[in-house]
Amino acid sequence: MEYFLQQLINGLTLGAIYGLIAIGYTMVYGIVGMINFAHGEIYMIGAFVSLVAFTILGTFAFASPVLAILIVLIAAIIFTSVYGWTVERIAYRPLRGSFRLAPLISAIGVSIFLQNYVHLLQGAKMKPLQPIVTGGFVMTGDGSFPVRITYLQIGIIVATVVLMAGFTLLIHKTKLGRAQRACEQDRKMAALLGVNVDRTISITFVMGAALAAVAGLIFTLYYGAVDFFIGFLAGLKAFTAAVLGGIGSLPGAMLGGLLIGLIEAFWSAHFPIAYKDVAVFGILVVVLIFRPTGLLGRPDVEKV
């Protein structure tokens, strides 16, 4: 039981990261209908920017970890968003309206480019970071197997919940969210009704990149090591999460992310860890067989 609880906590933390990245995939897919293959790299850039910012702050010997994290968060969000915006502007926008696979190939090209860009500029070695948030407490300590939850894990889960709530509000209550939903349903009609489609799409990319930056920051804090290759697998898992939850659906992306985090944590605890990715994709296939539109996806009606 204690062991189960411990894996649950670990899985939820991991799932929060996947969920945050998955939202970026799902929003972009919902509006533009393309798989933004470079999103994993945006997340990797977010992690790198966080690491750079932490290291800079470290040279000034910052005392308060909370303040430091806040500054890094803002820096990561700003700089990573610029990357997200630029990628959309240069590589995707000119291809809007051409056939379906063109932006995908362009996105794969961007992904290869960004990966090697960071590789060239920052080197191939794993970059370590000293733990910034330490400590935690024991939840049930009856001796046999203490269940530990660290302050960092609490922070991650709380931050994710807050972000999710904020996002749901943004999509459902604000003018921007309404514009986004309009573009998702019918881009041409939205444009006719005075929605600036280009800008809405740009903002969607920026929002996705901002969330990926938060995920990157969390990754940097939680695992304490970053290299240029983390984006690929995380992007793949997050996209799997988005599909699992039903692509185009925000709660679905979060649910899918949490599920994948939990599957990984429990699989690693009981089965050979090397095959955890196989388990994730296996479950995806099984879910898609029984629910072809994902867990929370709307059934997809095609009309002539």
Next chain:
Amino acid sequence: MPFPQALREALMAAFVALMLAIPLIGFRLADTMQGLAIETRFDWVAWGVSAVFVGRLVLGLLRGRGRPLGLAIKMPALPPNASTMFALVLGVFALVLPFTPLGDRYTVELAITVLIYVMLGWGLNIVVGLAGLLDLGYVAFYAVGAYSYALFAINFGWSFWLCLPIAGVLAAMFGVMLGFPVLRLRGDYLAIVTLGFGEMIRVILLNWKEFSGGSAGLTSIPRPSFFGFPFTANPEPGQTAFHELFGLEFSPLQRIIFLYYLIFALALLTNFFTLRMRKLPIGRAWEALREDEIACRALGINPTNVKLSAFALGAMFGGFAGAFFATRQGFISPESFNFIESAVILAIVVLGGMGSQLGVVIAAAFLILIPELLRDFSQYRMIMFGFAMVLIMLWRPQGLVAHREPSIRLGAKA
């Protein structure tokens, strides 16, 4: 564009470039004994930002002169059968290549690599170009073919010609196994499932050490022989080597030239197979399904079965190519079958112009030769490759050879 506006846009671009450059170019994380330290290189940032500023300014000023930007190159009007002629010339060139003065060892080896990708591209073209299914894990079938040849040849000593069909059949079976559950899904879901499947195969090959040798891979895979006559300088007693059979001087080039013709034949087989399939009802159904699934359903075509056949046949050719790859390299490891390979093959199909057989050849030559030419700048190779992929896509979104012969014309003999 008037100067003030161009200046404003250039300033904007420079600002964005500055924001992009500061965190990753301006600062470099350096490993020291005390952990990470920061190095700065703001001079690089300054150079980059000024380059963007000047470039954007010049571009903006040129745009106002009433002529389209240089990218829009007018293609000369071609005679209707130009692509057939070109294909023939290309085919004849490929046929005689090893015996021209160009045919030294390096060129022939390179040509073999290009032909492998041409064959993979043609195989994937059945799935992506004709049936319109997005397959991001094609390399998995390539891996299945390579490993099945290697394992059968190493463990049972079976010959290449026996293993080739087995590799193809096994790959096709994997295709059916994967396709059966997921082909009912919407197109983009197929993409992620195939992508996941490709990763799954790689992870299994990497970790199932007793079966596949793990990350060390499989070594000493038997080299092909000329229908039983090996390409060795000193054959074992009782065996006749290839050069003895034909009374030639022994040369290591003979084996490479044989490999070259082998892959050439395999690739041509793929091509003819595809061209013939397009004339059969099943091939017509593939293309019809790509264009409009609902109309196909209404006409009584079973989409799942039709898609499954395309998927399995594409996988089969991937398997053939994999078997050839294994015998050519003599060594395979899971590293040869990563996602980048899938992406390159898909890029070949899409850059070639989806469904165009000739386009695949041109795109394969392009994408394999670019990294090869950049060999001297090996650290910049992949970054240039990614950049080129984006640029070509922006330049010709519809692919290099966008024109596709219709399979059937009304009122003409098909």
